[in-house]
Amino acid sequence: MTAPxxxxxxxxxxxxxxxxxxxxxxxxxxxxxxxxLRSQQLTRxxxxxxxxxGLINLRGQVVTAIELRERLGRPxxxxxxxxxxxxxxxxxxxxSMLVDSIADVVDVDASDFEAPPDTLxxxxxxxxxxxxxxxxxxxxxLDVQKAVSA
Amino acid sequence: xDGLDDxxxxxxxxxxxxxxxxxxxxxxLEQDPNSxxxxxxxxxxxxxxxxxxxxxxxxxxxxxxxxxxxxxxxxRDGELALTPARTxxxxxxxxxxxxxxxxxxxxxxxxxVEVAGVVAAITAAMDDAPAAAAIPAPRTGTxxxxxxxxxPAxxPAxxAAxxPAxxAAxxPxxxxxxPARKTTARKATTPRATTTPAxxxxxxxxxxxxxxxxxxxxxxANAVMPERTVEEPAAPAPAAEQTETEAPSxxxxxxxxxxxxxxxxxxxxxxxxxxxxxxxELVLTRNQIVxxxxxxxxxxxxxxxxxxxxxxxxxxxxxxxxRMQPIDHIWSKLPRVVRDLGLQCGKNVRLEMEGRExxxxxxxLEAVKDPLTHLxxxxxxxxxxxxxxxxxxxKPAEGVLTLRARHESGQVVxxxxxxxxxxxxxxxxxxxxxxGLVTPDALTRMSPADILQLIFLPGFSTAxxxxxxxxxxxxxxxxxxxxxxxxxxxxxxxxxxxGTVCRLRIPLTLAIVPALTVECAGDRYAIPQISLQELxxxxxxxxxxxxEEVGGAQVYRLRGELLPLVRLTDVLGLTSxxxxxxxxxxxxxxxxxxxxxxxxxVINTEEIVVKAVGGQMKxxxxxxxxxxxxxxxxxxxxxxxxxxxRALRTETTERSQEAARDAAAAAASSETDRQRMLLxxxxxxxxxxxxxxxxxxxxxxxxxxVEKVGNREVVQYRGAILPMVRLDRHLGAYGETDREVLxxxxxxxxxxxxxxxxxxxxxxxxxxxAVRSDIDDLGLLGSAVLGDKVTELLDVRAAILAADPAxxxxxxTAPATPTGVPASxxxx
Numbered sequence: 001m002t003a004p005x006x007x008x009x010x011x012x013x014x015x016x017x018x019x020x021x022x023x024x025x026x027x028x029x030x031x032x033x034x035x036x037l038r039s040q041q042l043t044r045x046x047x048x049x050x051x052x053x054g055l056i057n058l059r060g061q062v063v064t065a066i067e068l069r070e071r072l073g074r075p076x077x078x079x080x081x082x083x084x085x086x087x088x089x090x091x092x093x094x095x096s097m098l099v100d101s102i103a104d105v106v107d108v109d110a111s112d113f114e115a116p117p118d119t120l121x122x123x124x125x126x127x128x129x130x131x132x133x134x135x136x137x138x139x140x141x142l143d144v145q146k147a148v149s150a
Numbered sequence: 151x152d153g154l155d156d157x158x159x160x161x162x163x164x165x166x167x168x169x170x171x172x173x174x175x176x177x178x179l180e181q182d183p184n185s186x187x188x189x190x191x192x193x194x195x196x197x198x199x200x201x202x203x204x205x206x207x208x209x210x211x212x213x214x215x216x217x218x219x220x221x222x223x224x225x226r227d228g229e230l231a232l233t234p235a236r237t238x239x240x241x242x243x244x245x246x247x248x249x250x251x252x253x254x255x256x257x258x259x260x261x262x263v264e265v266a267g268v269v270a271a272i273t274a275a276m277d278d279a280p281a282a283a284a285i286p287a288p289r290t291g292t293x294x295x296x297x298x299x300x301x302p303a304x305x306p307a308x309x310a311a312x313x314p315a316x317x318a319a320x321x322p323x324x325x326x327x328x329p330a331r332k333t334t335a336r337k338a339t340t341p342r343a344t345t346t347p348a349x350x351x352x353x354x355x356x357x358x359x360x361x362x363x364x365x366x367x368x369x370x371a372n373a374v375m376p377e378r379t380v381e382e383p384a385a386p387a388p389a390a391e392q393t394e395t396e397a398p399s400x401x402x403x404x405x406x407x408x409x410x411x412x413x414x415x416x417x418x419x420x421x422x423x424x425x426x427x428x429x430x431e432l433v434l435t436r437n438q439i440v441x442x443x444x445x446x447x448x449x450x451x452x453x454x455x456x457x458x459x460x461x462x463x464x465x466x467x468x469x470x471x472x473r474m475q476p477i478d479h480i481w482s483k484l485p486r487v488v489r490d491l492g493l494q495c496g497k498n499v500r501l502e503m504e505g506r507e508x509x510x511x512x513x514x515l516e517a518v519k520d521p522l523t524h525l526x527x528x529x530x531x532x533x534x535x536x537x538x539x540x541x542x543x544x545k546p547a548e549g550v551l552t553l554r555a556r557h558e559s560g561q562v563v564x565x566x567x568x569x570x571x572x573x574x575x576x577x578x579x580x581x582x583x584x585x586g587l588v589t590p591d592a593l594t595r596m597s598p599a600d601i602l603q604l605i606f607l608p609g610f611s612t613a614x615x616x617x618x619x620x621x622x623x624x625x626x627x628x629x630x631x632x633x634x635x636x637x638x639x640x641x642x643x644x645x646x647x648x649g650t651v652c653r654l655r656i657p658l659t660l661a662i663v664p665a666l667t668v669e670c671a672g673d674r675y676a677i678p679q680i681s682l683q684e685l686x687x688x689x690x691x692x693x694x695x696x697x698e699e700v701g702g703a704q705v706y707r708l709r710g711e712l713l714p715l716v717r718l719t720d721v722l723g724l725t726s727x728x729x730x731x732x733x734x735x736x737x738x739x740x741x742x743x744x745x746x747x748x749x750x751x752v753i754n755t756e757e758i759v760v761k762a763v764g765g766q767m768k769x770x771x772x773x774x775x776x777x778x779x780x781x782x783x784x785x786x787x788x789x790x791x792x793x794x795x796r797a798l799r800t801e802t803t804e805r806s807q808e809a810a811r812d813a814a815a816a817a818a819s820s821e822t823d824r825q826r827m828l829l830x831x832x833x834x835x836x837x838x839x840x841x842x843x844x845x846x847x848x849x850x851x852x853x854x855x856v857e858k859v860g861n862r863e864v865v866q867y868r869g870a871i872l873p874m875v876r877l878d879r880h881l882g883a884y885g886e887t888d889r890e891v892l893x894x895x896x897x898x899x900x901x902x903x904x905x906x907x908x909x910x911x912x913x914x915x916x917x918x919x920a921v922r923s924d925i926d927d928l929g930l931l932g933s934a935v936l937g938d939k940v941t942e943l944l945d946v947r948a949a950i951l952a953a954d955p956a957x958x959x960x961x962x963t964a965p966a967t968p969t970g971v972p973a974s975x976x977x978x
Contacts, residue, residue, distance in 0.1 A: 047723060048770055049766060055763070057782055060434065064761060
């Protein structure tokens with residue numbers, strides 16, 4: 001549905017919903033985004049993978065929340081700052097990601113796309129499809145499918 | 151004509167239902183070939199399909215049903231007798247019809263389904279009857295001709311009945327359909343002016359908008375039915391057959407039948423699902439409001455919330471009822487399965503059904519369909535013996551397979567019972583050992599009931615195991631998984647030579663379940679009430695005494711029985727927030743085993759709506775779902791079966807599985823027998839170890855209640871007189887003599903019990919890594935280092951005999967193989 005294999009260079013043009021995480025700018029295809037919520041009460045799930053931050057009640061529907069910082073191998077969010085919840089819909093199932101803050105919807109062009117830099121390490125390498133070179137900043141294209149399948 | 155697709159669709163839905171009915175009717179007919187009622191019912195069903203197929207230009211379908219109808223009409227009129235051969239061709243016809251319908255459903259056309267063979271077979275089956283020649287041609291022709299005339303009329307009748315439904319939405323009746331309506335009215339009334347019921351039945355077609363929304367197809371079918379009722383007044387209308395219970399009442403005049411048709415309604419399952427979802431939300435909101443209002447003082451508000459509470463409950467019940475269907479829906483296919491399989495295996499099997507009206511939720515019905523069919527097939531295939539074998543065993547040649555369904559304490563219990571050969575635990579056990587699923591040692595300690603459970607092990611479901619071990623294992627693990635997936639359980643009971651019973655327990659509905667909410671480490675969890683037996687709350691002082699705090703194996707003496715305890719915090723890897731020593735135990739039962747789940751506190755009971763959780767959560771295997779509690783927070787629902795399996799691993803057959811795997815790895819070292827030992831002090835600093843599986847109960851007995859019979863000490867216990875043996879004296883140790891309360895280990899076997907008195911229960915340990923020596927003494931089997939101290943291994947048999955010399959000789963098997971106990975001890 002989403003990203004073909006990395007080698008197939010998913011250099012698509014279109015709109016990305018962007019958000020910030022530990023200082024970096026990430027983007028996911030806007031059509032996957034169902035909604036964005038302010039901080040939600042989380043119910044932790046003992047024994048779940050560490051990236052599972054918990055379950056949230058989305059108007060009666062129980063939705064898993066993935067801590068994207070954990071998923072990307074970033075340090076935990078500083079105390080006292082509330083995450084923002086991005087609810088995405090994949091294969092008809094809603095999943096949510098916890099990020100630092102939400103940013104604009106950005107039009108991207110395939111010609112600006114570049115494969116992930118070789119310096120990228122760890123878990124992040126699997127999840128980031130590449131980068132769009134925006135003015136003065138890189139927009140990291142996140143493979144949302146992989147990111148939420150913790 | 152865009153209505154055509156709808157008509158075809160309706161036709162398919164109706165025909166499939168009719169076919170299922172047909173299967174069971176045909177099989178029933180075989181049992182009772184003279185039942186004109188069955189014949190009439192079958193005839194009408196085929197007739198209905200044929201009529202519509204003619205109208206819809208499904209020629210091959212028409213051809214098959216036409217010739218089938220001919221045969222049926224002659225059977226009905228008594229011109230032909232029903233023979234097994236004829237039944238077989240009729241069933242063949244049904245199969246062909248089904249194939250055609252499937253093709254129509256898939257491609258919109260009759261596809262490549264061949265009908266000539268069946269037509270020839272039916273014709274041949276008709277002709278071989280001597281009576282055939284004598285039948286005047288016109289007679290056989292009559293029904294066929296009649297239907298040829300009727301056919302066009304009938305289908306339009308459906309179209310017409312449907313048209314107003316559409317008309318209600320779109321404005322006028324379509325021109326294309328108008329003639330059809332006229333035709334129907336004319337056909338239905340004019341040529342059969344004598345059949346008065348036809349008139350009222352045709353009525354709704356004219357003032358359709360009123361009647362139609364209620365019932366589309368059955369109404370249409372009924373509208374043309376009266377003309378046939380005159381011919382077979384006794385038979386129920388096929389259209390009403392989906393409501394079995396109501397069908398008989400439909401046998402009367404047209405008026406009564408209309409009542410049935412009007413009082414039922416076909417609803418899209420998706421719509422019902424949606425309603426169910428909404429009701430679920432309503433129940434949650436109700437919970438929330440009721441909880442909040444409980445803190446208010448406004449009496450009007452309280453009253454309103456009580457009303458809301460009531461209404462929501464009733465609404466929930468009502469919506470749930472709409473989704474309930476009699477189990478007969480899935481049972482109706484089984485007579486055919488049993489018949490075919492019986493023929494195939496050369497067995498004579500009678501299928502009996504009890505409680506076919508028992509209702510359960512449609513989604514659950516779907517979920518149990520396959521497992522049930524599987525169990526039935528198993529019973530016929532492997533359970534019931536061939537005729538010869540049955541005769542030898544002194545049983546009637548005809549095997550009986552009984553399906554029973556009933557409601558029992560909020561569950562549906564479905565039993566598949568046969569009077570076949572049963573499962574021989576010895577053979578089964580041997581097979582399990584051979585397959586490496588269990589060690590020979592472990593097997594000797596298993597009760598026959600435990601051994602039966604082995605058929606649910608995944609490794610058992612291989613083809614080789616099937617034939618050799620009376621075959622109950624085929625896919626039984628899959629059956630079990632499927633049943634557990636819907637929150638049900640399965641158990642097997644078998645008496646070798648007498649028969650086998652598979653019992654399924656299924657919740658009534660999936661969506662809303664009563665649950666107990668508990669708190670653990672600050673979070674709330676829901677435990678379905680279905681597995682909850684009781685709650686035990688112990689204050690710190692009591693808990694300190696009653697809970698045996700021993701390494702790895704905590705037990706609580708619940709009314710004398712040992713209840714293994716499992717701390718939820720341990721299972722979940724959390725830390726309890728309760729430090730006051732208070733212990734709250736939820737006593738749970740799963741797969742026939744009881745255990746106590748220790749939680750921080752119990753919150754309350756409430757009805758929860760089960761929500762699916764994502765794949766990652768399911769993979770953890772401890773949660774069966776999640777729910778939203780009254781205050782809007784999410785709580786996880788504990789999967790009690792998984793919990794039991796995980797927590798009681800060492801106690802269950804999985805231990806055997808593991809042991810088997812270990813054994814395979816460590817090859818020769820058969821010593822990997824992890825026997826659990828109860829350590830007790832007997833005075834003088836001496837400790838003895840007693841295999842835990844020989845212990846039935848731990849009790850405390852007041853010294854003053856000890857009585858004497860001759861020179862033996864006895865104690866009255868649960869209405870029986872228990873002989874006592876004081877282990878200190880028996881083993882020559884010297885304990886305190888002036889104790890008020892005696893610690894007693896009760897050992898029972900074959901209905902006899904003895905009480906072994908020790909000074910103190912110390913611990914429960916794994917005997918596995920123990921260093922053993924052969925230094926023994928009277929009454930001892932040796933010694934070992936258990937828990938860093940030298941411990942004597944008690945010769946339980948000798949101790950018991952000291953208390954009750956007749957203990958083993960009371961039952962015949964004892965002297966040779968002193969059941970289980972000493973045997974396992976000796977092998978240690």
